[in-house]
Structure formats: C-alpha cells, structure tokens
Amino acid sequence: MSVDTAAQPVAETSHEPELVQLLTPEGQRVPHEHYDSLVADVTADDIRAMYRELVLARRVDSEAVSLQRQGELGLWPSLLGQEAAQIGSARALRPQDHVFPTYREHGVALHRDVDPVRLLALFRGVDQGSWDPAQSHFHLYTIVIGAQTLHATGYAMGVQRDGAIGTGDPGRDTAVMAYFGDGATSQGSVSEAFIWAGVTNAPVVFFCQNNQWAISEPLERQTRVPLYKRAAGFGFPGVRVDGNDVLACLAVSREALQRARDGEGPTLVEAFTYRMGAHTTSDDPTRYRLNAELEHWRLKDPVERVKAYMVRNDLADQAFFDELSDESDQLAERMRAECRSLPEPAPTSIFDHVYVEPTPGLVEQRDGMAAYLDSFADEEVHQ
C-alpha cells in the first residue's frame, strides 16, 4: 500500500477538517497510512454486507417516514445521510459491546438485530421501548439530549470492575459506545461524561454524529473549535472521520473500541456528516437552511459512494443489487403490515412497571380506572 494521500481538505467549513477518509465521494479507495491496517481484513463479502446494511437502513428510514405521513406514527426522526456513520461504527462492535443510542440510531439498531418494528412501536406511541437491551446490547432510545453519555460511562465503569477489559480475550474484553449529536456536546451531562471517562479511564467510545444541525441551530451555535478537539482538554484522543464514508467509520471505530477493550480508555470520534432530512417529521428545515447546502452534501451520499466503489471494482453483479432491492421491498412491506397491526396498549397497562412491585395506591388507581372504563361498557350494552 502506498503512502498517505487520504486527508483531503474539505472546503465547506471554517474548522480545519482533518478528517479520516478511505472512500472518496466518487467511490475511490484512497490509502491512509494509519487506518488502512484497520480495514485490511475487509473482503468483498464484507463490502457487500456493508452496502446491504446501508441500503436496508435507508429503507427502514424512508418507510418509517411514509408511515408517519400516513398517520401511522406520531413522529419519526430520519437518519437520512447518516447511514455510513451508523453502519460503519456498528460494524466495529463485538457482540458483547454495549451501545447507548439517541433517538436517531435506527441503523445501529438494525445492525444489533433490533427489529425495526420495535422502533415503529415507540414512535407510534404504543410503548416507550420494547426491545430487551440486555439481549441486543442496545440500550433504549434516549430523548433527553446527552443523558445517555453518562449512562454509557457508568456502564463502562462496571465493565472495568468486572475485569472485562485488557484480558486479551476477544470474546470477553468489552467496550461501550455512546452515540450523541453535535448539539448534545453543549449539555453539561456530556462534559461530565467526558470528565468521568477521562478520570476513570473507562472503556467507552463517544461517537458524535456531527450532522451540522441541532434542529435549526448550526454547529456554530454550539462550538468554536472542531468537536473532536475537545477530547484533548479531557485527556483522551479525539478523531474526526468522514461520517459519510462507511469504511473510514469502521476503521476509526474499530481502533477506538479496541483501545477501550484493551483498557486504554476513552476516545471521542466525531463523524462529520449531514442531516439530509428534516430534524423530525414535525420540522420544516426550509425555514432555516439553504437548499444549496443540501445539494452540496448530496454529492457526498454515503450509500451511493459504496455502490460506486463496488461498481468500479466489480464487487457485485446485477443479481446482487436486484436481490437486495427485493429484500428491502420485503422489509418495508413487513414494516407496514406489522406496524398497522401492532396491538393497542390496554389503558390499565400504564400502571404496570411503575415499580417492581405494584404499590397499594397504584393498584387502587388501576382498579378505579378499570371500574370507570367498565361503566361505559355497561352503558353501551344497555343502549
């Protein structure tokens, strides 16, 4: 492999973006002195698998957006544009690693085998998170900005105490991944997480998807320095990666997670990407950002560049793309059908799980609600 030619300066920001890139927007593999070795084992099969997940993540997202439009969901936060950051980082995880997501990590969820229908249930308002984090190693979505970064850090402190780092056993050593956004970096809780992780040397990777926007506020409202540089002040490494480059995200995440598993402590990864859609289906981005910006980022599409790379290098035939297209149609169809037939929660279910054991007061309230609702049923019968 030849010497480093990778770090292409990106002109669109005032921050000097020393970002790690392995695949150009045109789908060209560029060498990188340091990070090439981290993806040296990636085969054509792996590339196809990555592409498949990118396509499926995008499809889950677009299907959910249309379900919201059809009134089946209350809300949906689209991941459009952030597929590579999510799939690249998720593919660097080992089964035992634990993930703490925001509300937008649908691609990571997909990779962790959380059924997309479980995500739909949450945004339909049927429940508030119905997957089992212990089983998928994928925590519940956290909507309060930044809170989960502390949870991830504490979980990592537990991993430390269990002796599940630095043993050299690839099936045992465990890292924790905290996802959060650029806006979240302003929250006190996120700074506290950085401090805790730094002081305790906890095995946690802070994976920030800098999608340039926190609803209507551009990055400039949150920071004067490139976000990855903040890590230095907390005493651990920070790295900025092209968040639209799945291979680079894989490489950078692998390194950071392995550092954590080896007991070398936390890393901040800033995945430099773009929120191609609205903040959520309730948002109207035309009120605050220019279409030109969107067009600029469209040229860096994270899915298209892998396809271009595959075509360029003959890594897949038409049959592969056709099959994938069928698979994604089937997934979308299953999502539609299963979303519509999600069982409605029983009103009295709101009293379940407030505490481990129901309290007498809650039992009384539940019985009161049941009796009250029954009184309507009686009325209907009598009429």
Place this chain on the structure above:
Amino acid sequence: MSAESMTIAKAVNAGLRRAMEGDDHVLVMGEDVGRLGGVFRVTDGLQKDFGEDRVIDTPLAEGGIIGTAVGLALRGYRPVCEIQFDGFVFPGYDQIVSQVAKMHFRSGGRLRLPIVIRIPYGGSIGAVEHHSESPEAYFAHTPGLKVVTCSNALDAYWMVQQAVALDDPVVFFEPKRRYYEKAEVDPAVDAADVLALESARVTLPGDDVTVAAYGPMVKTCLDAASAAADEGRSIEVVDLRSLSPLELGTVYESVRRTGRLVVVHEAQRTLGIGAEVAARVTEECFYSLEAPVQRVTGYDTPYPPARVEEQYLPDLDRVLDAVDRSLAY
C-alpha cells in the same frame, strides 16, 4: 390597534413583542427561538425585528440557558427563557431551584432576578416521551418562584407581559395543546385594568358545583360545564391562573356558595396542586362543604405512551363523573 382574534401562540408572541418594545433590556433566549421562531413558532419574527443580541439561539443546554439568564439578570437584563418542552426543563432545574428561586432571599433582598421561564406543557398532542408532562407542582413547591399558567389567548397576551414586568422570577406555563385556539385580544385596553397576574378568575358562573382548573384543563372544564348545563346542572368554572402564589379567595367564595368542589389538572395526583387546593378549602370552608373535595387528575404513573394518553388525561367525562360523585354525596 383594535381587538383582534388570535391564537394563544400568537398572543404570547404579541405580548413578548410588546414587552420587548417597552424595555430594551428584555431578552428572549432558548433553543431554536431565533431563526426558527421556536418549535411552536411562539417567538416567530422576534429575532428578525429585535436582532440576534436580544433574541438568542443558545447552545443546547438548559442549565446554561437558566444559569446565564441569572447572570444577565444580575447585570440588569430581563431574560425570557424558553424551555422547548416540559420534560426538558430538568437539566435546568438545579439552576431554577437552587439559584433563581433563592437569590433574592439570600441576598437579603438586595438582588432581584426578573427572569421569566416559559414552558410549553401538558399532553394530548400524540408526542413521544418528555413532550407531554405537567411539572408545575415541582416549581410551585419551591418558595421564591412565581408559577402562573394561561388558559386562553387573552390571558396569554397580558400575563406574559405582567410576568416580564415582575421583579420576581416567574415560571410561565403555556398549554401547548391549546396553542392554536383563538380568542379576542384587545391590546388597546389599559394595562392597569387587566386582571392582576396572581388572581384567579371565575370563567363561567354557576350554582351547583365549583370546578377549579388551570391551563389546558380550563377548556375541558368549560366543555364539561356546557354538557352538564344540558342536563340541568350548573357548574361554576374557576381558572386558577396563578399556582404560586395560590390565591384561593375566589375559590373559597365560590365554594361557600356551591358547597362542592372538583379540582382538575393533568399532572399526577399525589402532592399535586389539587391536593393543596383541597387541603386549604377544607381548612377555610369546612362548614360550607357538602361533599369531600374531588380531584380529577393524571394517574400516579410516568406520562404514558401516546396511544393511551387520552385515558390517562382528565377529560369531559371524568370531570362530569366527579361532579356527579360530588352531587351524589
């Protein structure tokens, strides 16, 4: 200017605009309040007209929003902070409870914090977690904070101006599910003739039962009263408006006539505003009461998923059910 029909969202906007015109030390600050005009568009157009120095898109940190508002207030400004949704006030809760509420007291009265903290609150909008809560009791339980809430556009317009003019910190709760309901607002009315911020109002006079509510539940109770009227029962609806101080004179006067009281709020029942109202009415109107005070509230659970929120929230039927229980006692 003549009377104009406006929504609650527009009325808060117009009230803020007038407060900003009247005093150039009034600032608006929060997440997305500037360029976007807030997620509910309550601050729409203010940044355009008053500039980025006075309408500040802050970094995403509620503790920072409230904490810097304290400093700005100490420097002579009158910050109006927007918390985007009820459930997101808690990262700023420490600043509100430990700093904002106590500054005047601990400085022996030397320091004043004329800060308004606007919070869209309450449910029935089909939202995900943390977007539908009613945390007013936490604040009303904290001495040093004034806590008020409007139920209609007319009050929204005047109360927000009164809150900004006050030298005490005010937590100003806005009933988000009612944001787009309209009422006539006449800005030409003399501000001195407007009902005082801390006063309750008899919104609908009646004889048989008093129903006290605030914020989003006032409309629900008015609807219940009109349904009850069809069946020959006369409900008096009192809009509490101010939760701290909670001036219950209007309620006492009403209960002494009707002998019956139902208190309604979306917030959880236990140790809520309703409990305080019931206790004080029992103390003050014991011999007038014909029935125990009834509460119609959210249940003592976390705010539930959207698909069951209508069963969690008080509605017309639950209010009437409580009225019936009171009358049957």
